[in-house]
Amino acid sequence: MSPPLTSAPGVRQKTFSFRCIGCGDVTESAQQDFRCAQCHDLLEIVYPAWDEYKPGAEKLKSAWLTRRLSSKPEDLSGVWRFRELLPPIEAEQVITLREGNTPLFELPRCARITGVPQLFAKHQGMNPTASFKDAGMTVAATFARRAGFKWVGCASTGNTSASMAAYAARGGMRSLVLVPEGKISWSKLSQALDYGAVTCQLRTDFDGCLRLLQELVLRAPVYQLNSINPFRLEGQKTLAFELLEQMGWNPPDHIIVPGGNLGNSSAIGKALVEMRDLGLISRLPKLSVIQAEGANALVRTLRETGGKKLVSVAPETRATAIRIGNPASWKKAAHVIEATGGACEQVSEIEIAQAKAEIGAEGIGCEPASAVTLAGLKKLVEQGFVKASETVVLVLTGNLLKDPDYTMEFHRGELLAEGDGARSLASLRHAPTVLDATLDAVMRTLEQSEKS
Ligand code: F0G
Numbered sequence: 001m002s003p004p005l006t007s008a009p010g011v012r013q014k015t016f017s018f019r020c021i022g023c024g025d026v027t028e029s030a031q032q033d034f035r036c037a038q039c040h041d042l043l044e045i046v047y048p049a050w051d052e053y054k055p056g057a058e059k060l061k062s063a064w065l066t067r068r069l070s071s072k073p074e075d076l077s078g079v080w081r082f083r084e085l086l087p088p089i090e091a092e093q094v095i096t097l098r099e100g101n102t103p104l105f106e107l108p109r110c111a112r113i114t115g116v117p118q119l120f121a122k123h124q125g126m127n128p129t130a131s132f133k134d135a136g137m138t139v140a141a142t143f144a145r146r147a148g149f150k151w152v153g154c155a156s157t158g159n160t161s162a163s164m165a166a167y168a169a170r171g172g173m174r175s176l177v178l179v180p181e182g183k184i185s186w187s188k189l190s191q192a193l194d195y196g197a198v199t200c201q202l203r204t205d206f207d208g209c210l211r212l213l214q215e216l217v218l219r220a221p222v223y224q225l226n227s228i229n230p231f232r233l234e235g236q237k238t239l240a241f242e243l244l245e246q247m248g249w250n251p252p253d254h255i256i257v258p259g260g261n262l263g264n265s266s267a268i269g270k271a272l273v274e275m276r277d278l279g280l281i282s283r284l285p286k287l288s289v290i291q292a293e294g295a296n297a298l299v300r301t302l303r304e305t306g307g308k309k310l311v312s313v314a315p316e317t318r319a320t321a322i323r324i325g326n327p328a329s330w331k332k333a334a335h336v337i338e339a340t341g342g343a344c345e346q347v348s349e350i351e352i353a354q355a356k357a358e359i360g361a362e363g364i365g366c367e368p369a370s371a372v373t374l375a376g377l378k379k380l381v382e383q384g385f386v387k388a389s390e391t392v393v394l395v396l397t398g399n400l401l402k403d404p405d406y407t408m409e410f411h412r413g414e415l416l417a418e419g420d421g422a423r424s425l426a427s428l429r430h431a432p433t434v435l436d437a438t439l440d441a442v443m444r445t446l447e448q449s450e451k452s
Contacts, residue, residue, distance in 0.1 A: 016087045018043040018230065021331055032217045034228050042329065044270070045087060045230045050278070055084050057279040064245065078102065079138050082241045085274060086139060086234050095142045095171035097128035099135055100238055104246045107394070109362050110374055114381055118391040120252070121359070122243050125366055125399030129191060132239065132264060132397045133163035139235030140225050141167035149223040151176060153216065155209030156226075157260065157321045158188030159398055164225045165195035176222055178202055178209040183320055185403040205315060206261075207326040227263025228328050236267035237274070243393060244281055251285045253390035256373045256380075258397055259289035259298050259344070260322035262333035268395070269336020285393075288342040288385075289333055290376030292317035292369075296346040297327050298334065307334040318406060318415065319352055321369035321398060343385050347375035350421050353410055357428035360407075365400030 018030045022041025026048075034043055064082060067075040074080040074091050078100020083089075104122050111119040124132030141164070144152050153176035154164045161177040161184075168175035177192050181201035192199050202209050210226060217224040227233060244251065255272075257265045268287060275281045291299055295315035304311055315325035327333070337344055347355075355378075356371035373394035380386040400407065409415040411431045416422035435441040 015049060016045050016047050019046045021335075030230075032224070033214050034224065034230060042228060042332065043230050044332070045234050047085075054278055060084055060278070060280065061245070061249065064241075073098070076101075077138060078242055079135050079235050079238045082238045085237065085241065085271075085278075087143070087231065089142055089146065093142055093146050094138070095145065095167050096138050097134060097166060097170060099127050099138050100242055102126045102239075102242070104243065104393070105362070105364055107359070107362055107364075110358055113358060114374070114377055115388050116377070116381060116386060116390065116392050117388070118252075119377075120391070120393045121362075121364060121366075121396050122239065122246075122393055123364060123366070123396045124239060125370065125396055125402070127163075129159075129163045129166045130399035130402055131159035131163060131367075132236065132395070133159045134167075135238055136227065136232035136235035136263070136267070137163040137167045137225065140229050140231040141171050141173070143231045144223040144225065145171045145173055147223065149221065150174060151220075151222040152225050153213055153222040154178070154225045155206060155213045156184070156188075157206050157323060158184035159321060159402070160226065161197065161199070162188050162191035162195070165192040165197035168197070169195045174198070176200070178213055180205045180209055180323075183323060185320060185405060187402050187404060206324050207312075207315075210261075210326075210328065226328070227261055227267075233263055233267040233270065233329075233332075236264055237271035239264075239395065240268045240271035240275065241280075244275060249281060251281045251283055252393045253285060254288060254342075254380075254386055254392045255285045255395065256288045256290060256377055256392065257395040258319075258322055258369050258372045259291045259333065260295070260324045260327065260369065262289070262298060262327040262329040264395070264397065265289045266329045266332035266336055269333070269340060273336070273339060284340045286342040287336055287340040288376065288380060289337060289344045290372040291344070291346050292319050292322055292352060292372060293346045293348050295319075295323055295325060297325055298330055299344050299346045301330055302334060302337070302344050307338070317352075318349055319368035319372065320403070321367060322372070343380055343383075345376045345379050347372050347379065350416055350425070351375035351378070353415055353422075354425055354428065356407075357410065357425065359396070360400065361428070364396070366396040367398035367400065367402040368406050370394075370396040370398050 020036035023039040077096040127134040175197040177197045294317040300311040313325040355374035
């Protein structure tokens with residue numbers, strides 16, 4: 001066996017434990033369903049060794065930067081580059097597609113629209129399978145294989161399954177995908193098929209798929225790769241490490257993220273708190289979570305119960321990635337919103353469509369679920385929660401190409417029923433025109449567009 005991945009000089013390799021977020025029980029191993037054996041709540045990964053020996057902030061920053069000049073696969077990964085803050089593993093065991101390393105874009109047009117000049121997008125849709133899931137999947141798939149599993153499985157609204165299938169294929173494992181029939185985009189489904197997953201379209205919603213998977217992993221040797229799996233969240237933390245490095249370790253005032261099953265917000269929040277505790281940043285950005293009005297379980301949970309009890313909903317939204325009514329990580333997300341002083345908001349279908357077109361007009365684009373961040377920012381500005389002088393980062397979770405049907409229907413004016421205020425979006429639409437193949441016809445179209 002080769003030695004563990006080398007750490008930054010002077011930074012000791014640490015071990016990790018699982019801690020229950022409900023009763024606080026700490027264990028060295030987890031059951032197949034990644035739930036606490038005592039109280040059945042979710043587990044998180046903790047690093048007890050940090051209590052005695054904190055990795056030095058300056059040493060970490062310099063080691064992470066140096067690795068950008070390396071050509072080793074584990075250094076080229078924008079996840080494993082930050083390995084001192086991840087569970088340790090031998091280099092040869094890492095399954096990587098060179099994930100992470102995603103760009104931070106300025107959004108000048110959206111800045112004008114929202115009145116927030118310092119507005120940025122961290123585009124996780126630029127990952128190998130075109131969504132943020134890859135950052136978590138490289139870690140969780142690696143630990144699945146190391147634990148000796150031949151099969152991995154997930155329930156998904158599409159992106160998790162695409163990512164899992166890719167990492168399973170790279171790692172020589174087989175994958176089982178459970179998706180809600182008719183409620184995920186063909187782009188995402190086609191990725192899973194091409195990467196060789198056994199794909200089951202179940203006559204239920206995402207929550208039904210996840211329930212079934214949780215039962216299945218207790219009966220069959222299938223390693224579950226949903227974000228209930230805390231290794232996924234450890235990988236997804238690196239989005240925040242990379243973002244802060246890109247910002248010269250000056251924390252933005254706000255980070256805004258879409259909320260579905262609520263793993264990603266939990267991971268980013270955990271990373272922010274860890275960075276503050278390790279002295280990598282001096283203050284916490286406020287982490288805000290935005291949901292679609294039709295899938296607003298966390299919004300209702302916080303408003304109606306003060307975060308004490310989950311209010312499940314029957315989800316309905318065209319942003320199918322976040323069409324989730326019973327989010328597994330709601331407690332973790334509620335905790336990080338509170339810990340960072342963030343907000344939780346909901347946005348309508350028309351607000352999502354408008355925001356998506358506005359992000360598209362920046363030459364960047366994203367999938368509908370990601371656009372809730374811009375729509376949510378507009379609300380938070382209106383409420384005075386975000387000030388014009390503050391720096392804001394939107395986390396764009398998925399690529400524009402993930403849901404072409406949505407985009408085509410929007411531009412053709414078929415996405416939203418008239419009367420929903422949909423007409424006001426006309427100036428953002430660019431429907432294709434069918435013409436005779438003559439110079440005249442194209443010239444006329446050009447002239448008309450000039451005038452409009
Ligand atoms: N944005 C996109 C593009 C997603 O695919 C998801 C979740 C989210 C946001 C929400 O993230 O669940 O961590 O709160 N997609 C999962 C899937 C559920 O199966 O692909 P979350």
